[in-house]
Amino acid sequence: MRVIIIGAGQVGSSIAADLEDTHEVIVIERDPARVEELNYSLDVLAIQGDGTAVATLEEAGVDSAGMVIASTDNDETNIVACSTVKAISDAFTIARIKNTEYLRTWERSEKAFGIDFMVCTNLLTAESIVRIVGLPAALDVDPFAGGQVQMAEFEIPDGSPISNQTVQEADRFDSLTFAAILRDGTIEIPRGETVIRPDDRVVVIGSPNSVQEFAQTIAPDESPGTAEEVVVVGGSEIGYHVARLLEERGFRPRLIEQDHDRARQLAEELPNTVVMESDATDMAFLEREHIGDADMVVAALDSDEKNLLVTLLAQRLGTERTVAVIDTTSYLELFETVGVDVAISPREVVAEEITRFTREGGAENIALIESNKAEVLEIEIDDASVLSGRAIRDAVGELPTGVVIGAITRDREFIVPRGDTVVESGDHVVVFADAAVVDEVTAKL
Numbered sequence: 001m002r003v004i005i006i007g008a009g010q011v012g013s014s015i016a017a018d019l020e021d022t023h024e025v026i027v028i029e030r031d032p033a034r035v036e037e038l039n040y041s042l043d044v045l046a047i048q049g050d051g052t053a054v055a056t057l058e059e060a061g062v063d064s065a066g067m068v069i070a071s072t073d074n075d076e077t078n079i080v081a082c083s084t085v086k087a088i089s090d091a092f093t094i095a096r097i098k099n100t101e102y103l104r105t106w107e108r109s110e111k112a113f114g115i116d117f118m119v120c121t122n123l124l125t126a127e128s129i130v131r132i133v134g135l136p137a138a139l140d141v142d143p144f145a146g147g148q149v150q151m152a153e154f155e156i157p158d159g160s161p162i163s164n165q166t167v168q169e170a171d172r173f174d175s176l177t178f179a180a181i182l183r184d185g186t187i188e189i190p191r192g193e194t195v196i197r198p199d200d201r202v203v204v205i206g207s208p209n210s211v212q213e214f215a216q217t218i219a220p221d222e223s224p225g226t227a228e229e230v231v232v233v234g235g236s237e238i239g240y241h242v243a244r245l246l247e248e249r250g251f252r253p254r255l256i257e258q259d260h261d262r263a264r265q266l267a268e269e270l271p272n273t274v275v276m277e278s279d280a281t282d283m284a285f286l287e288r289e290h291i292g293d294a295d296m297v298v299a300a301l302d303s304d305e306k307n308l309l310v311t312l313l314a315q316r317l318g319t320e321r322t323v324a325v326i327d328t329t330s331y332l333e334l335f336e337t338v339g340v341d342v343a344i345s346p347r348e349v350v351a352e353e354i355t356r357f358t359r360e361g362g363a364e365n366i367a368l369i370e371s372n373k374a375e376v377l378e379i380e381i382d383d384a385s386v387l388s389g390r391a392i393r394d395a396v397g398e399l400p401t402g403v404v405i406g407a408i409t410r411d412r413e414f415i416v417p418r419g420d421t422v423v424e425s426g427d428h429v430v431v432f433a434d435a436a437v438v439d440e441v442t443a444k445l
Contacts, residue, residue, distance in 0.1 A: 002065045006051030006081050007072030008034045010329050014351040016044050026060045051081045065091040075099050079113045086114030098122050119353050125346040126241030136219035139342050142367035144378040144430045145409040150211045151367050151376045158198040160218050168192035175416045176206035177406040179432035187374055205406025207414050228295040233280040233310050235266045239300035247272045256280045280310050292317030299324045311340045374434050379445045381427045386444045393419035402434030
């Protein structure tokens with residue numbers, strides 16, 4: 001499929017890199033230096049020009065494109081680009097936007113603005129943050145099969161009850177699959193005799209209840225629930241949505257915002273949130289408000305550096321867990337190295353959401369692991385699948401190594417995958433797959 005990507009920033013470049021092996025990718029970018037860099041570093045055709053201009057789109061071959069992804073940092077540019085594409089072609093259009101007002105308009109009128117699918121950066125990021133609240137040691141949580149299945153990534157603390165146990169010893173949950181262990185930059189598919197070590201990152205797939213039980217087993221001293229105290233630093237759109245979503249789940253968060261008018265607006269819109277007007281880097285204020293007693297501090301300011309400072313100050317005061325929103329993707333590993341518990345990149349979250357539309361084989365949902373070293377995919381099985389009508393143990397030999405079947409849902413019921421489980425057409429299967437074999441897996445499933 002020919003895929004045209006408008007905007008070669010971090011999101012556009014990430015998507016282009018992910019698609020270059022399986023699709024014909026054309027990137028439209030205004031910056032000539034960036035165009036030259038892309039043509040040199042990726043197997044794509046980068047064109048200098050305006051993605052909203054008909055002439056540029058025609059040069060990129062929009063008339064034969066299957067998909068156009070508008071991923072510049074400007075909402076209006078992305079909307080106009082998609083509208084222009086729809087006027088001159090039949091390509092499927094995806095727009096990345098930040099302003100949720102555009103999302104609300106689009107949701108009220110299907111295909112408004114000429115957009116087939118709209119990805120809201122701020123809302124997706126807030127949802128990612130809220131999913132890890134209440135799961136001790138969780139670094140990432142993604143729902144599958146309409147929420148019936150969860151994929152979660154956990155870091156095993158030193159002294160955890162399952163530390164130095166084998167997977168067989170640690171596997172005492174009814175509906176949980178150990179999908180992978182991430183250790184020293186490598187991915188290992190666990191077997192029963194695999195030993196779980198301190199600081200390992202463990203990827204599990206299972207029912208929400210089992211994932212919650214696993215989280216509590218890893219860190220039994222933490223007692224997750226709506227009584228947890230969460231402090232959101234920064235009344236940005238992301239900060240606002242985090243607080244709003246927490247309210248919907250029964251939490252009563254606190255939010256710190258320095259701007260007087262914004263703080264007043266937030267106080268009116270968030271009835272169950274205590275909004276405090278102050279500078280969150282003021283140590284005396286943080287001590288006075290007992291921020292160190294919080295179970296989690298979410299830094300959602302407009303600066304990566306400020307978010308790092310806030311999380312480090314919170315940790316110094318004794319906060320149990322810290323989450324920082326990081327706009328510069330290359331900073332993610334650095335932030336986690338210096339002590340931030342969870343670093344979330346809005347650009348990575350959006351790239352993950354867009355990527356699922358470009359997968360051959362019709363993946364219903366996708367989660368990227370360790371910056372695309374592996375993926376968790378939800379696939380609806382049809383009659384052509386190697387799994388259809390067969391027991392898993394009989395079919396798994398036709399799948400490449402590096403694949404784990406983590407969960408199955410059938411008629412909205414959770415099924416624990418075992419060797420003798422027979423997969424039926426129409427089942428939704430959630431699988432973990434090494435990035436090197438993802439395309440082969442999706443083609444066979």
